[in-house]
Amino acid sequence: MDELIRVENELNQAISAGDLLQASRLLDELNPREVTEVIERSPRAKAAVTYRLLSKSRALEVFEMLDPAVQGDLVHALRDDEVTGLFSELDPDDRAQLVDELPASVAQRLMLGLSAKDRAITTAILGYRSGSVGRRMSPEYVHAHPWYTAARTLDDVRAKAADAETIYTIPVTNDVKRLVGIVSLREVLASDPDATIGELMSEPEYALATDSAEEAARTCADHEYLALPIVDSETRLLGILTVDDAHQILRDAEAEDVARAGGSEPLRRPYLSTSIFSIARSRVVWLLVLAVSALLTVQVLEIFEATLEQKVVLALFIPLLTGTGGNTGSQAATTITRALAVGDVRTSDVWLVLLREVRVGTMLGLLLGSLGFVLAALVYDVPTGAVIGLTLLCVCAMAATVGGAMPLLAKTIHVDPAVFSTPFITTFCDATGLLIYFTIAKAILQI
């Protein structure tokens, strides 16, 4: 790692100084994975210079590993013939992802440069809507028929070993291309060469090409498959989703959830190669939505302005109380969002979840409320202590319930549960918490 940092620093200096010979020598010290990392950490202009210094054979290997967004940048910076070469060498599903990053005119020109077969395959993949597993599947698979012997299947595998995306999971189809089974290369190797695939294969799990990529990827990961067959509505085999693509999809989905839980849209490319303006843009919408929602808290406080004027000390606890409510709510929301994502909880469990969260919230509220009561009663007076204690109890119970319900509600109305997560619930709990606080204060302090 330290070695990589040293080379990267010297490389940046060499490029800045225009010493391309030295830069090229430094690049040769790095393996393709490290070169990929260096390019993804560079601003656009420098990334293109670095990439052009690679030898032709290394260039393709590095290009394949780059983030599609960075590939898109390079396409604009390279000569047409270089781009056409790279484009035709990519796997069909990777090619489809790159097309998504390019302006339509560029993409169209590149597609025309492909062989008729490659173009047909890529067009078929691009025919599925973005976000569906059809868009991410690979049409390069090995398949077998139930009447094949293990030996014949192994011969097929050998012949296609160099080209197919994976050879380790073999979908089995009947004479009209319908998926009827699945067999692993391991089973084929371990069996008698004369055994038929029909005897070896097992019931296949599969996904429809129109299914969401995330759902299909989760099926693939849950079953620890190395590839999941993708079929059309009549269960005819169209392609496979490989395990590394499945995990890439799941990681992207999780990055999205994490970003949204933190109140921003995910960056579509590596952080250091993203412009300041794009980073600001990924955050501004949520920040505005939340700031506008927070106007609600101003309005709630306006209602109680007279109460505040009579007892300014109440203002001191506002951030503490709303903060605790927000934290309790975001804890519950995070737990339930996660449980929904991994399938531990379903939308039909809403009452079960509410019942559990009310109890958890009350338990937490009792503890925090007692502490709050004792502290505030000691520092201020018993009535203030009662207000703080009771408010904490009610706010925790309310926030846990709302936080637990929100993701389920979102999922029911087909909105990404992560959207309703942390910051949104924080804002909601702020306003509700203030209402609870001042209602209790008015009642107990009789103002």
Next chain:
Amino acid sequence: MDELIRVENELNQAISAGDLLQASRLLDELNPREVTEVIERSPRAKAAVTYRLLSKSRALEVFEMLDPAVQGDLVHALRDDEVTGLFSELDPDDRAQLVDELPASVAQRLMLGLSAKDRAITTAILGYRSGSVGRRMSPEYVHAHPWYTAARTLDDVRAKAADAETIYTIPVTNDVKRLVGIVSLREVLASDPDATIGELMSEPEYALATDSAEEAARTCADHEYLALPIVDSETRLLGILTVDDAHQILRDAEAEDVARAGGSEPLRRPYLSTSIFSIARSRVVWLLVLAVSALLTVQVLEIFEATLEQKVVLALFIPLLTGTGGNTGSQAATTITRALAVGDVRTSDVWLVLLREVRVGTMLGLLLGSLGFVLAALVYDVPTGAVIGLTLLCVCAMAATVGGAMPLLAKTIHVDPAVFSTPFITTFCDATGLLIYFTIAKAILQI
């Protein structure tokens, strides 16, 4: 899915009514994956009853797929001989994970029931500290030597196809067990049968058994390996980390990050099978830490109590301003935590990140500040508008910088960056934001 919900409901009713024959019939309608899901969604007592209704052959398959925490519950609920049978059938790495869930006395008794070979393997794995990749590796691999031919290697693979954890990635060792290369089954199959492994193999990536499991898993995933060789300090081969274990490790690590970003510890087991008390316990520590930190906001406000008494209207904007600061900070923290986790940013990039986040924060602050100024000037007066606008500008710039720096600081002092995430930064930004707010208000409003 709807079908599964119906069967699950009927099953729960049958078990509650004591109609075990009907329950057993219903279970037969489900595949092992669905049975696993049903058991993981049940409270402990019911989970054990459901599990006992399974036929012996299905029972092992279901047990292997269960969450280790739920496996641990079942061990307590089953007869000793049943448990001993299950325990010896598990893969060595899964066995080590189960041992972690059991009381030492139970674990010891189970270990004694193993064959000498299985016991030695499991003890070796358990010798590595929890969290290291040694703890998660599988010692059941196929390996080759450089002087083997492809044909001889294929014979070895065939012989071990039934037992080895994976046969698709083959580590290559020399005569003293040192790792010298790696070759995929695909390459072996595609090559001339007389070619030697020495010609086919490539430079291996590997991890030390004492390395962190998460780091090793990321290496495995980044290189799209189906298995990563695990070696000792003298690069002698000890085992392999398979791709599905690697992704399980990464998913667990991400679940932990997500939970911490939401201010709680991750649940160690499926949500619905976790007791209310355990859920409350997973949240209470963070909630207390945050509530105690929030006392800082009370103290900051006490300093400005006189200012507040003179101009109560200032209190109305407290939740809005602190909320916006918290949101900006958590956005930056989430982005940088993620970038650190996937390797897009390193701790040595701290100045680069700070420079970027100051600019992003200022950009967002200028936008929100202008809006805040106009709105507050219209509704209240120009001086109030100036206070709100300026505060928003400063708070956004401050929060983005702090939020971006915190994860890097955490990583530098070897603390999990996610710990410093959302709620902690929110609380910190609340207190700092209030200081900024009242300092600006005192200066502009001259009170």
